[in-house]
Structures are given as structure tokens and as C-alpha cells.
Amino acid sequence: MGHQVVIFDFSVIRGLWETRVKKNKERQRKEKERLEQSALEKIKQEWNLILECRKKGIPQSKYLKNGFVDINEKNLDTHGKTPQLKKSHALSDGVNKEKNKFIFQLSGEQWTELPDSLKEQIYLKEWHVYNTLIQIIPAYIALFQDLRVLELSKNQINHLPAEIGHLKNLKVLNVSFNNLKSVPPELGDCENLEKLDLSGNMEITELPFELSNLKQLTFLDVSVNKFHSIPICVLRMSNLQWLDISSNSLKDLPEDIDRLDELQTLLLQKNKLTYLPRALVNMPKLSLLAVSGDDLVEIPTAICESTTGLKFVSLKDSPVETIVCEDTEEIIENEREREQVEKEFMKTYIEDLRERESTPSYTTKVMLSLQL
Secondary structure, three states: OOEEEEEEOHHHHHHHHHHHHHHHHHHHHHHHHHHHOOHHHHHHHHHHHHHHHHHHOOOHHHHEEOOEEOOOOHHHHHHOOOHHHHHHHHHHHHHHHHHHOOEEEEEOOOOOOOOHHHHHOOOOOEEEEEOOOOOEOOHHHHHOOOOOEEEOOOOOOOEOOHHHHHOOOOOEEEOOOOOOOOOOHHHHHOOOOOEEEOOOOOOOOOOOHHHHHOOOOOEEEOOOOOOOOOOHHHHHOOOOOEEEOOOOOOOOOOOOHHHOOOOOEEEOOOOOOOEOOHHHHHOOOOOEEEEEOOOOOEOOHHHHOOOOOOEEEEEEOOOOOOOOOOOHHHHHHHHHHHHHHHHHHHHHHHHHHHOOOOOOOOOOEEEEOOOO
16 A cells, blocks of 8 residues: 655745754764764774884883873884874875865856866866856866766856767766756767756756667756656656656646656656646556645546555645745745755655655555644
């Protein structure tokens, strides 16, 4: 029997989940600090120091102080203090340095274009450019044949060059929350692409048919745009496991959506759907389906009574309050920020929902009511 999760008044519980997101991040930060300050690392260093001193015949008086190991004792330098530790740290630093030289990072609103020196670093494997005012990705990106990751979220990019199709080794492309209105058909030549994030551009209405060639793609996020239907090329992405096309203008789903037989997660909330096709029942690996239930008048019974463990999430959102503002650009930015917050909420909610693998089989509905 499937598990139906119905949430009434999405906006009311949003604040609660935002708090949970913040608490979760704070908990992760503290855990990271705790591990960095862990006594285990100090004990390991002390033990290695003792072993090294014994090998060199250094007397205990040189490295023990009141019965405790003093790894900061300066006179150990005259005895060649812990060369093994130094070598270990040097090796670790060397590995990190070697790794970082293949990664380019850039952020900050002071950047309106990529630095000229970048074109000389064609050996790079990753670009991480975010929160800048950069609008154009130059054509010389075709020179970066070793590029694996292209993270370009939250900039002002309004165009992707056709030369991006030369990146045959590209596995991750994230151009979310930019100003794109279209995607170049040449992107379909990136045959090894596994993750594509086009969310939050707000103006994309279609994807070129050439993207049908992305047979390795497992993750596609085109949420927060203006799609009126699921693009044909998406139905030909045979390895797709995650599809987020929420916050668009979908009125119906294709009857052959079950062609995506590897799909595990389908996010459809905040569209204009009035019914769900029965073909969804024929998708054997589909484990999470999210919709907005306000306009739905027809839902196949088999979806709610699925024996495959499908979690059917029906979100009911209250009307968004209209913000009176004369500045159109400010309205757009407010909308972007709101959508980013909601995506963070949904990400946290879905992760939490997936952890509920022990939900009793007789539980078919979970209702959440809050009094604030």
C-alpha cells in the first residue's frame, strides 16, 4: 500500500522548515568543528612523536613535560623533530595543493566578467562561479577539454555559447538562477553529462530536441521556468532518475511518460495540472511523486494504493500575497529569492521523507496541522 502525504497550507509550515534547515546546517557546522578539535588527532600526533623519538634515541626528558607529551617543545628541533609527521603533513598539503590547482573558484558582485588569465588555465577540471554579475560565458570555454564540473549558479548569465558542446568530458552543469531564456542545441553533444540544473531562470520555455542525446543524464532540474509541457527530449533520456519540473505552467503530462522507466523521483508541484495519467502506475522504480493538489480533480486510485512503496505527496499551498512594488526588477529578485528558499525547503523535506523507510504499511495518510 502506498503512502500518501498531504500537507495543508504549504506557506504556514514553511517557516518551521526554514528553521529546521538552519538548525541542521548549524548542527553540521558544530559537528565539523568538533571533529577538527577532536582529541583523537592530538593523541595520534603524540603517539607518532613518541615512536619517532624512541627510534632516534631521544630521552624522555626532551619530549615529556610533567608526564605529558609536549609536541611543541622547541629543543626537539635539534634532534630532527618528528620528520615523519612533517612528511605526512607536507604530503597531505601537497595533495590538496595539487587538487586545488585544477579547480577555479570565483564569487562576489565585484566580478562582471571572467578574468583574462583564465583562458591560460585550460588544464582546469572544475569551475565554481557563483553570486557574481557575470553575464557572458566566453567562447574560449571550448579549450577546456578536461572540464568535468561547471557550477555557474546565481549569476547574471543570459546566454550559453554553442562552444559548450565541445566539452565532451563534462559531467555536471549547473546554471541555475541566472537569466537564460534558451539552451543551445550543441549542449546535446556533451554525451557524458550526468547532472543538468537549469532551475530558476524563470524564462525557459523549451529544450532543444538535440538534448535527447544525453543518455547518461540521471538528474534534471528545470523547475521555476515557463514550460507548458514536458519536452520531448526529456522522454528520451533513458537513464533519468530525478526530474524536477515544479513551478512551471504544465497543464498535463504525456501519456507515454512511463518511457522513463528508470525514474525514481518526479516533482510536479506548483503547476496547473488537473489530472494525472495512469501511465505513472507503470513506472516500476518511481518512489516519490510530488504534486500540488489544489487543481487536481482526477488521480488514479492505483497511485494512492501502489504496492511498490510509492510516496505520493500532495502539497496544498495558500495564495501568494501580492507585493505592491513599482520596481519590476525588484519584484523579479524577490521572486527569485522566494523560489530559492522554497527549493531549499523541498530539498530538506524530501530528504526527511526518504528517511521514513519504516513507515507502517497501514499508514496511508499523514496530516500535519500547526497552530502558530
